[in-house]
Amino acid sequence: MYLRTLLSASALTLSVAAMPALAQDAEFNGPYVGGSLGLSIPGKQGGERIEFDRDLNGSFGDTVVTAPPANADAFAPGFCNGAATSATRTGCRDDGNRTQYAARLGWDIQSGNFVIGAVGEIGRNELRDSVTAYSTTPASYTMTREIDWNAGLRLRAGYALGGRTLIYGTGGGAYAKIDNSFATTNTANSFTASDKSDAWGWAAGGGIEQKVGSNFSVGVEYLYTRYNDDDARVRVGAGTAPASNPFLLAGAGGTDFRRSDTSFDHHGVRATAAYRF
Secondary structure, eight states, rough: OOHHHHHHHHHHHHHHHHHHHHHHHHHOEEEEEEEEEEEEOOOOOOOOOEETTTOOSOOOOOOOOOSSTTTTTTTTEEEEEEEEESTTTTOOOOOOOOOEEEEEEEEEETTTTTEEEEEEEEEEEOEEEEEEEEEEEEEEEEEEEEEEEEEEEEEEEEETTTTEEEEEEEEEEEEEEEEEEEEESSSSEEEOOOEEEEEEEEEEEEEEEESSSSSSSEEEEEEEEEEEEEOOEEEEEEETTTTTTTTTTTSSOEEEEEEEOEEEEEEEEEEEEEEEO
């Protein structure tokens, strides 16, 4: 009886003594602020084109043709994923990798080795995404979109290895303010392009975070982001072009352009840093 009581008391003493140590092991608990800096890599490449609405009825997919009797496809040279460097399809610059950076604010709850939390961020992504159409004139027509600023709100869940190394997955909503621009070598017609648009989407990925001090951590994160961006339009008017101009032949006084791909997606690889309170 005495031995059982002694063992019980010893176990209770060890449990109480271990409580501060367990609390100290919760390395990823509570609020934090931080930032990220990395590289944006364009998503799918190839296959995008510009679509046309010749009669301005809101329905795209029309073929812009030359005047009778030829009635030939005015955009027979085709399209390219990138920005034009000349009036002919021999010149087209691919979309390249760009820098991205953001500030972030988050809160984690750690239970044992398991961590769940939420993180919000706001920043800038310098990615450009262009598509070009080439006409038989010859002339080039390039629609470009860039991110003015972007934000996201995600959940994240992970597992702390050895107490100070967190491996996690993350996912949630994303938003971007998009700057749209248009460039052409056609000097006859008039062109009116939409400016800014709002794009909503989602982001998902994962990363690793390493504690390097009592409050500071660094890490590496991968994030795939996709925005739904279908608002950009270009209205082609008469300008100084004659009535036989392909953009005017349908009798509506002009033609509308839009991109065939309504998704604006990219991969992000970035370094992260955080200070936890």
